[in-house]
Amino acid sequence: MATGAAKQIWVYADLRSERLFGFCLNVLAKARELARTVSGKTAMVLMGSSADSVQQASPGVVACMSAEAAADQSINHGADAVYVLDHPGLVTPRADVYAPALADTVHKQKPLLVMFALTDFGRELAARTARIMNAGLIAHCGALRIEKEKVVATCASWGGEIMAEITFSNGLPTGFATVEPHILQAIAVRGEPGTIKRIQVDRLREPKGLQLISSSAEPAERRKLEEAEVVVVGGAGLGNADGFGLVRELAAALGGEVAATRPPVLQHWVDEERLIGQTGKTISPNLLFSIATSGAVQYTAGIMEAKTIVALNRDRHAPIFQVADVGIVADARTFLPLLTRSVRQVVMRKLADALYEDHKAEARAGFGAKVLALREAHHWSREALAQATGQSPEFIAQVETDEIVPPVSFLLSLARALKVDPGTFLREEEKTMIRGQRAEAFIRRTQNYSYEPLTPGAENQHLRAFMITIEPRQAHKPVAYKHEGEEFILVMEGALELTLGGKTQHLKPGESRHFNSETPHKLKSHSDEPTRCVVVLYTP
Numbered sequence: 001m002a003t004g005a006a007k008q009i010w011v012y013a014d015l016r017s018e019r020l021f022g023f024c025l026n027v028l029a030k031a032r033e034l035a036r037t038v039s040g041k042t043a044m045v046l047m048g049s050s051a052d053s054v055q056q057a058s059p060g061v062v063a064c065m066s067a068e069a070a071a072d073q074s075i076n077h078g079a080d081a082v083y084v085l086d087h088p089g090l091v092t093p094r095a096d097v098y099a100p101a102l103a104d105t106v107h108k109q110k111p112l113l114v115m116f117a118l119t120d121f122g123r124e125l126a127a128r129t130a131r132i133m134n135a136g137l138i139a140h141c142g143a144l145r146i147e148k149e150k151v152v153a154t155c156a157s158w159g160g161e162i163m164a165e166i167t168f169s170n171g172l173p174t175g176f177a178t179v180e181p182h183i184l185q186a187i188a189v190r191g192e193p194g195t196i197k198r199i200q201v202d203r204l205r206e207p208k209g210l211q212l213i214s215s216s217a218e219p220a221e222r223r224k225l226e227e228a229e230v231v232v233v234g235g236a237g238l239g240n241a242d243g244f245g246l247v248r249e250l251a252a253a254l255g256g257e258v259a260a261t262r263p264p265v266l267q268h269w270v271d272e273e274r275l276i277g278q279t280g281k282t283i284s285p286n287l288l289f290s291i292a293t294s295g296a297v298q299y300t301a302g303i304m305e306a307k308t309i310v311a312l313n314r315d316r317h318a319p320i321f322q323v324a325d326v327g328i329v330a331d332a333r334t335f336l337p338l339l340t341r342s343v344r345q346v347v348m349r350k351l352a353d354a355l356y357e358d359h360k361a362e363a364r365a366g367f368g369a370k371v372l373a374l375r376e377a378h379h380w381s382r383e384a385l386a387q388a389t390g391q392s393p394e395f396i397a398q399v400e401t402d403e404i405v406p407p408v409s410f411l412l413s414l415a416r417a418l419k420v421d422p423g424t425f426l427r428e429e430e431k432t433m434i435r436g437q438r439a440e441a442f443i444r445r446t447q448n449y450s451y452e453p454l455t456p457g458a459e460n461q462h463l464r465a466f467m468i469t470i471e472p473r474q475a476h477k478p479v480a481y482k483h484e485g486e487e488f489i490l491v492m493e494g495a496l497e498l499t500l501g502g503k504t505q506h507l508k509p510g511e512s513r514h515f516n517s518e519t520p521h522k523l524k525s526h527s528d529e530p531t532r533c534v535v536v537l538y539t540p
Contacts, residue, residue, distance in 0.1 A: 007035070007038055007039065007040030007041065007112055008035070008040055008041050008042070008043050008081075008109070008111040008112060009031040009034055009035045009040060009041075009042050009043070009111060009112055009113045009114075009115065010031070010042075010043045010044070010045050010083075010106075010111045010113070010114045010115065011024055011027050011028045011031050011042070011043070011044050011045065011079075011114075011115045011116075012024065012045050012102070012114065012115070012116045012117075012122065012125065012126075013044050013045060013046045013070055013074060014093075014117060014119065014121060014122065015046065015047075015048065015064065015065040015066075015067070015070055015093075016064055016093055016121070017064045017065075018064065018065060019226065020117070020119060020121075021065055021070060021073070022186065023117035023119065023181035023182075023282075024044070024117050025073070025074070025077045025186035026117070026181055026182055026183060026184055026185060026186050027115050027116070027117050027179050027181065027183060027184075028042060028044060028074065028077055028078055028079060028186065029077070029078060029183075029184040029185060029186050029187045030115070030144060030179065030183045030184045031078075031113075031115055032078040032187070032189070032191075033184070034113070034144060034145070034146055034151075035080075037145075037146050038112070038146055038149075040112065041080040041081065042078060042079050042080050042081075042191065043079060043080065043081040043082065043083055043111070044070075044071070044074035044079040044081075044082045044083070045082075045083050045085065045102065045105070045114075046067045046070055046071060046074075046082065046083070046084045046085065047067075047084075047085045047090040047093075047098055047101065047102075048066070048067040048084065048085075048086065048090055048091060049086060049087060049088045049089075049090055049091045050067075050086055050198070067084050067086075071084060071196045074191075075190060075191050075194040075196070076188065076190055077186050077187060077188060077189070077191075078187055078189050078190075078191050079191040079194070080191040080192055080193065080194065080195075081191070081193075081194075081195050081196075081197065082195070082196045082197070083105065083197055083199055084196065084197070084198045084199065085101050085102070085105060085199050085201050086198050086199065086200050086201060087101065087200070087201035087204050089201075089204040089206065090201065090204070092212065092215065093121065094212065095121060095124040095125040095128055096128065096206075096207050096210060097204065097206055097207075098125055098128075098129075099125055099128035099129045099132060100132060100204075100205040101201050101204060101205075102114075102125070102129050103129050103132040103133050104201075105199060106129070106133060106174055107133065110173045110174055111174055112151070112174065112175070113151055113174070113175050113176075113177060114126075114129070114174060114175070114176050114177070115176075115177050115178075115179050116176070116177070116178045116179065117178075117179060117181040118140060118141075118178045118179055118180050118181055118278065118282075119181065122178055123139070123178055126139075126176050126177070126178050129176060130176040133174065133176075135172055135174055135175060135176055136168040136169060136172055136175050136176065137175075137176040137177070137178075138151075138153040138155065138166050138167075138168070138175065138176070138177045138178075139155070139177075139178050140155050140156065140178060140180070140278040140279070140298075141153040141154065141155055141177050141178065141179045141180065141183070142154050142155060142156060142163075142180050142183070142278070142297065142301055143183070144177065144179065144183070150167045150168070151167060151168060151175055151177070152165055152166070152167050153165070153166050153167070153177060154166075156278060156296070156297040156298045156301070163297065180278060180282065180301050181282050182282055182284070182304060182305045224257055225257045225259060225273075225274060225281060225283060226281060226282075226283055228256055228257040228283070228285050229256070229285050229286045229287065230251075230254045230255060230256030230257070230285055230286065230287045230288075231251075231256055231257050231258075231259050231283055231285045231287075231288050231289070231306075232247050232250050232251040232254065232256055232257070232258055232259070232288075232289040232291060233247075233259040233260060233261065233276055233288065233289065233290050233291060233293060233303070234246075234247035234258070234259075234260050234261075234264055234269075234270070234291050234292060234293075235260070235261045235263065235264065235290070235291065235292040235293030235294065235299075236261065236263035236264065236292065236293075236294070237291075237292025237293070237294070237313065237314070237332060238264070238269075238291065238292045238332055238333075239333070240267075240269075241267070241268075241269045243292075243332065243333055244260075244264055244269040244270065246291075246332065246333065246336040246337065246340070247260075247291055247336070249336070249337075249340050250289065250291075250336055250339060250340045250343065251377075252377045252378045252379075253340050253343040253344045253347060253377075253418075254287075254289075254343055254377075255347075255373050255374065255376075255377040256285070256287075256377070258270065258274060259274045259275075259276045259281075259283070260274050260275060260276065261275070261276065261277065261293050261296075261299045262275060262277065262279070262280075262298070262299070265280075276299060276302040276303060277296075277298045277299040277300075277301055277302040278297075278298045278301045278302065279298065280302060281302060282301070282302045282303075282305065283302060283303060283305070283306065284305035284306060284307075285306050285307070286306075286307045286308065287306070287307070287308050287310070288303055288306035288308070288309050288310070289310050289311075289312070290303065290309060290310070290311045290312070290320055290324065291312045291332050291336065292312065292313060292314075292332045293311070293313070293318075293320050294313070294315075294318050294319060294320060295311070295313075295318055295319035295320025295321070295322065295323065296319070300319075300320070300323050303323075304323065308325050308326070309323060309324045309325050309326070310324065310325065310326040310327075310328070311323075311324035311326070311327050311328065312328045312330060312332055312335060312336075313327075313328075313329065313332075314329065314330060314331045314332070315329075316329045341420070344418050344419075344420045345420055345424045345425045346425075347374065347418075348411065348414070348415055348418070348420050348422075348425040349425040350370065351367065351370055351371070351374075351411060351414070352408070352411055352425060352426060352427075354366045354367040354370055355367050355405070355406070355408060355410075355411065356408070366402075367399070367402065367405065367406075368399050368400045368401055368402040369400075369402075371396075371399055371400050371414075372400040374414075375396075375400070382396045382397060382400075385417070388413070388414075388416075388417035389410065389413035389414055389416075389417060390413055390518055391410075391413070411426070463536070463537075463538050464536070464537045464538075465534065465535070465536045465537075466534070466535045466536075466537070467492075467532060467533075467534055467535075468523075468532070468533045468534075468535050469530050469531070469532050470494075470496075470523060470524070470525040470530065470531045470532075470533075471525060471530055472494075472525055472527060472528050472529055472530060472531075473524075473525055473526075473527075473528065474524070474525055475522065475523070475524040475525075476522065476523035476524060485516075485517045485537065485538045485539035486514065486515070486516060486517060486537075486538045487514070487515055487516075487517045487521075487535065487536070487537055487538075488512065488513075488514045488535070488536040488537075489507075489512060489513050489514075489523075489533050489534070489535050490510075490511075490512040490533060490534045490535075491507045491508060491509050491510065491511055491512070491531070491532075491533050492509060492532045492533060492534060493509055493529070493530070493531065493532040494509070494525055494526075494527040494529050494530055494531030494532060495507070495508060495509075495525070495526040495527040495531060496523060496524070496525070496526060496531050496533060497523070497524040497525075497526040498513060498521065498522075498523060499521060499522040499524075500513065500515055500519060500520075500521045501515075501519050501520060501521070502520070506526055517537065517539070
């Protein structure tokens with residue numbers, strides 16, 4: 001094996017974001033491990049410009065991290081040297097522009113190996129640079145070692161069914177490799193001697209006929225998967241798009257993100273940006289559900305950083321159980337609805353706890369944030385949640401910002417929207433509170449009318465009958481407490497003006513109307529004498 005620069009192992013540093021640069025520091029840890037086996041050195045390769053004015057005037061999206069800050073971090077994480085390729089044209093990350101500049105530097109220095117974190121940009125840059133150099137490229141490396149003076153990489157093949165060992169042909173001075181970004185964890189070890197060298201790129205070879213029209217940062221919504229604390233991954237075993245919908249429901253109940261293996265993506269059950277694995281994204285959530293996935297190596301390479309993995313598969317011998325912390329042998333279509341229902345009950349119980357504590361302590365924090373998270377997890381707008389709960393968008397906004405603490409009965413409407421039986425999560429004291437609110441609401445009327453229960457104590461029951469008296473030519477103000485159910489009105493004396501759903505009608509003694517209690521309605525005496533009506537209410 002050659003000496004000097006030929007023993008160097010380089011890592012390309014992606015400065016587009018701190019997260020992507022962190023992947024490169026992980027790869028640097030592996031490069032340091034390999035270099036030590038041949039008494040070699042590691043180097044991090046950065047690209048940018050020392051001209052701040054050029055960076056500010058760049059029409060595209062510039063790197064998030066400065067070369068200076070990235071160089072210091074690289075040295076503090078094991079880089080023995082940092083090479084900064086310097087040219088104004090390198091401010092905007094472009095693989096077609098970076099590749100010739102990197103190839104020229106590699107051609108002059110001839111390192112043993114150049115490594116790239118396995119990202120979309122890393123894949124493209126590695127492929128372009130290797131082609132310019134007429135060098136070998138080993139893609140999607142899950143492991144790397146140097147054996148008998150040769151770099152040997154382990155890669156998944158045949159859909160992850162087998163692991164292949166691949167090396168470079170003899171006679172090539174430099175090899176290229178894209179590496180799974182979590183191959184190792186970054187280490188806080190200072191490189192030796194830790195020098196920083198700026199390499200001026202005299203002439204930048206930009207591809208002819210190509211011009212950058214625009215570029216923009218990835219929307220935050222598309223980065224949620226990598227940053228999510230809870231992720232639910234669906235696989236081919238779900239059968240079809242309807243089956244994959246069960247994954248979406250569980251993710252929404254958990255307040256997590258949806259992801260998939262390759263088959264659901266190919267079947268268009270989910271967008272490709274949700275693909276997990278060596279050819280997709282690598283994630284590190286606190287909790288990951290792997291549903292109906294076989295556990296091919298190409299997929300599991302993307303989830304190994306998850307703190308807790310729960311696997312569900314009907315095949316007890318599925319490879320996914322070898323990496324799972326918790327394994328469930330069951331049919332997804334049967335088990336998932338039960339699991340989702342239980343999760344929703346737990347979520348509603350936590351909401352009830354937060355609301356009850358807010359009522360006790362007269363607090364103004366906690367409950368609103370949970371409602372907001374629940375709404376966003378289900379991709380509901382405020383208008384949609386308002387309609388589902390019989391409230392106004394303004395009311396929902398006030399709840400989410402903790403401007404108001406809603407009545408406990410708000411949970412009933414929310415539970416109904418989630419198809420959760422309140423009896424499965426409400427305590428008896430909360431049920432009593434709701435019954436009390438129902439009774440108090442009917443007493444909280446204006447002085448323009450009065451009512452009396454026809455059956456003493458019935459105001460706390462599901463079926464109630466009242467005799468309502470409305471003073472002459474006076475209006476019945478809107479009910480203070482909205483409730484679900486049905487309402488029946490029979491005019492006994494006088495004349496009643498009933499506005500129901502925006503339409504006004506007049507009822508004489510003996511006439512009646514039956515309607516849904518949630519339909520907006522108003523009552524008014526339409527005579528010079530008191531109007532008396534029998535009102536029967538039913539609430540579930």
